[in-house]
Amino acid sequence: MPEISTTDTARRKFPFLPVLPMLGHTKGKRSPVTCALKCDNACSGEVCNTSSNSYFRDIASATMSRRAALGFGAAGALAVALGGSLSSAETAVADGGPGLAPAAKKGLHSRLQFTAIAPVDAAIDAVTVPEGFTWKPVIRWGDPLFSDAPAFDLSNQTAAAQERQFGYNNDYTDILEIPGSKGRRAVLFANHEYTNDAIMFPPSMPADQVRAVGAAAHGLSVVELERKNARKPWTYVQGAKLNRRYLNETVYELTGPAAGSELVKTVADPSGKAIKGTLGNCAGGTTPWGTILSGEENFNGYFAAAGTSAADKRYGLTSSSTARGWELDDPRFDTRNTGYANESNRFGWIVEVDPFDPTSTPKKHSSLGRFKHEGANVIVADSGHVVAYSGDDERFDYLYKFVSRDKYIEGDRAHNMTLLSAGNLYVAKFTGNSPLAEIDGSGALPADGEFDGTGQWLPLVVDGASAVAGMTVAEVLVYTRLAADKVGPTKMDRCEDVEPNPFTGKVYVACTNNSDRGKAGKEGATEVNPRNLNRDGHIVEITESGDQTATNFNWNLLMVCGDPAQGDVTYFSGFPSDKVSPISCPDNLAFDSVGNLWISTDGAPSGIGKADGLFKVTLEGAERGRVEQFLAVPQDAETCGPIIHDAERNVFVSVQHPGEDGTFDAPRSLFPDYVAAGATPAPGQAAAPRPSVIQVFRVED
Template sequence: MSETTARKFSLLPMLGHTKGKRSPVTCALKCDNACAGDVCNTSSNGYFRDIASATLSRRAALGFGAAGALAVVLGSAMTSAEPATAGGPGLSPAARDGFGKSKLSFTPIAPVPAAVDALTVPQGFTWQPVIRWGDPLFNDSPDFDLANQTPAAQSRQFGYNNDYTDILPIEGSKDRRAVLFTNHEYTNENIMVPATFDAAQARGIGRAAHGLTVVELERKNVNKPWSYVKGAPLNRRFLTNTTYELTGPAAGSALVKTVADPSGRAILGTLGNCSGGTTPWGTILSGEENFNGYFVSAGTSASDKRYRLTSSATARKWELDDPRFDTRNDGYANETNRFGWIVEVDPFDPASTPKKHSSMGRFKHEGANVIIAESGHVVAYMGDDERFDYLYKFVSKDKYREGDRQHNMTLLSAGDLYVAKFTGDSPAAEINGTGTLPADGAFDGSGEWLPLVVGGKSAVDGMSVEEVLVYTRLAADKVGPTKMDRCEDVQPSLLTGKVYVVCTNNSDRGKPGKEGPTEVNPRSLNRDGHIVEITETGDQASTRFAWNLLMVCGDPAKNASTYFAGFPKDQVSPISCPDNVAFDSVGDLWIATDGAPSSIGYADGLFKVTLAGAERGKVEQFLAVPREAETCGPIIHDDEWTVFVAVQHPGEEGSFADQHSYFPDYVPAGATPVAGQVRAPRPAVVQVFRTDA
């Protein structure tokens, strides 16, 4: 048995412990078995209740579209947990006129069993890939050959496992050309590479399949699907040896210098990229999440423990090929401090140097999403995807300038950093871990953004600005924020200004020795997750907010602790483990899931949730992904009746000799497979569109 194949069976501590369809292989390769270890947040800060409630209001704010930098003026937004009424005074005119009028209507699909190897879409729709793992990007790129892969070939081809995606139009193309951005979160060489390959060669292929991709798209008209353009001038791969500029206060600090980079400003590669965001000035943000699983460290320092860095050999064993992945080697003690940042990429300049922004803090970033405050400052919301970790907000020092792209591309390099503290307004006895609503009929309360760095100075006793930004988790522990159930995607609505915090799950909450339920995290053993809705007090740069739970997820038929903003439970699609979210043109929320419904093991999918009116909280399933896959990177072009998703890690639990999926290159019904053809699942970005378009 090859080293690559053997690794699969020796690194599965989550085997027998995962819930629903979550694969122990995914746990090993994606997040280094985070849930198998002890909780790394052992700080004593807890949850503080404030029974008194206040009526909060918010002023107008400016929101911007993904790439067009078109301002949307918002009126006052609802702050209560009560469902909005259509046309009610709590909504901005844009939201009031738009909610419920999406052009993309569909009949929700029934939940699909997890073992089904198919992409299931609503009646009247079909799907096809935009681009797949291994597709050639450049004129000199070889065609994908599964049986004859090389690291050199992979470096010129589309990478593996796409999480965040976005499509930005190319100016002057009359909606017929665009750029697609994707990141490549992690690889699974067990199903990618034949067992006969040399282990070092397999590692090289895996490294080359990490990183980011920008690729041009084209279509005949708005009613036709997109195709990628091989050899287009904007096509680009970002690899593990691509140089990133570190910006902000930590740039050049002794905490980030290594023997290979004594400047502390030039970092090679980006790792564990999860979700992201698109800025008003047309750049892409990508979050470095589970970077710890790529490094061997001493594992003894407070920072090592807080960031889950250990002395164990890694799953991929890159430390055998490159000394920087073993930080015990002379001169590389700080290499891990160079990962865990928000990355910014200019997809319209293939010669540009991507940036890592130290001012936005270092932790397991799920992503970052931006909105412009009424004051003109840029505000970014960020989740730390770890059990019992925190929600963060960044507010830029300087202000956004309409049309000044060069200036706006500096806005994330300096500013204030905050972490969230939530306070519930119900008596402690009513939050008992069952998910039962308190007497006032809602999980809700107020909150405060606690300062970490303000005005260029540290707000944390005993820590410098550089230390706060490099060791952000340790700094946050000192100021008493609220421990959350794995904040993943955090998105502000550009129609209402409300912020949606996706808490995917936390099956450790309430276990002996671990924090119990709180009003903002109301269930013990929270396997299905929930979504928090935040309304800032004042504009987005405010330090206070109101909050309520939009959803407490699960299958209502199996789990009585579910809640859908008061919408009848028997009329919703079951949903669990929310992960990535996006908005359509009228402001409704679309949710991609990862790992559930845990109670009965359905396939993951994409779901639409109405946010206002009589149907607030209504969940409708739009699609389901294939066997052992995760739904990622939703893009909703409802005005064109088109939806995009990234299908990540299909057939994750198979092996090269025993594949569990053949997505997306299925053999058509009735056709005979080509004799001797070698096939494997290929993670891909797909588009779903009407069959009569």
């Protein structure tokens, strides 16, 4: 094992506070602590994508209608959701077949009516909801899941206790009704993205104990819920038979062509098919057959590496000591160790779990490629093939699509659970239809009044063979970023959640931001990423040419985010910019039962110091592009994992990293326990923020 540096020795004594290179460089309410702990200060380092491929603008076709060029064919299909909403967070538990959800009737309105709230000051430690609504936590960090699990004790935490309790910093969330329960029982899934030692643990806690408890707070959770009827809020059930924690020692089966390859074998797993743990999980999706997908995103921050190879550099792996220091306890987190050079190659995948079988082995699917997956969302095309969309959440990285080899079979859940193991993988290339001079980097519209164009899905793996010269299929899937660089896709502004609309089949891509666009030596504005120094992000709307297996598409921008009142150049599909709620840094997406888009944010408009929130966006009719803010989260927090059960007038979100900038002794947030006891924690609860899943519902319900 490499010699431990004096820095490592110091961090054994006080591992809580990492170096904060983003201090003074973040905008809005983004915390440099979040940058350090969540994404390993990605924006402070060199851009991982240094490839020479660049955006292509087909000036010759600038006057050609994109509709005439590719046509608006049938837009593909989604499995029909069951219950009170139609969103990625409410896909059918029972098998549904191919076909779009029934088109929303003209003039049909959601039952979830509300008056938009005003932007909330980022320093306010409260959940703000519309008039007539209230909220309560469904489950919090540390809540016991099993009959033998101890109650949460903030000052006396142990790894053994945390392994039996709900994890930290829940992100993607879903609630699936248990068949036959008549709406009274469900399972909740949540993943746990990262931890913040400084606010979780007392300074007196030994460093090795901090690392052990922090490791146990990562992973995934499944927990049963119950309620009296659809008008009552959910509560979680301790000791329920479906409750489960997925931990660092949980074994995942690697599927697909990369499984068993030399690129993923280690001394501890010579088979290359059995991977322990999952790291950096962010967004996700729910499949038509009722399993959960979760994206391994910022896994690089957990490994100490040589940092010199092309693959290390492309994936952001460095030789620096990690923020949590797990490499001090477990040799697999230091890839310089003999036998563990490939350990980091075993992360960066899409994970699939079966929430209805606590004895099942979870899977990592190599066919969907390895990169910083924000998540993956699955639909069933008219052809019966399964299609999954996924974004690579890194500055100047790419958008991907997977098409299954085999077809979906209605009612055959066992077969459908194999569909993500083999198929074709593509990466997106966007072409704008406006002249170069009209995309000036300000975000101002070109002369034709739209940001729009055409695109291609460039093949990486097709029919079991590599489509990338000089790379095997296993190499393409393990080093997907390097493979994509070779075929010339479009560099994007951090593709995060990618969601198909269940009514129209159109695909929505949340591009969160990219403050490096247009800087010296970096690619400048393009029609699909039209703003330099893009701190506020935008939403891309894609219409496939044919069904979802097509290799051509049309695209336009739904919105260019920001706050018009602050002078930001914005665009909301023609809706008046002075009549929208200001929105920035779109992150997670969902749909309600009539096809409205809902957006949770990870960053407020630059410089105005407002809290993150959840926003509804109208997509059709005269009010297309209208943005209305539904809620705001507490101080330092991010809004994650929206679930829209609008037929029941319920909304769920995960509240991640509340009070991020505080310390254990001086917390900046008391969320969520101040609800039960005014402005102070309930008796027996220590004063600390606890990331939670919350439910928002009508007061009269």
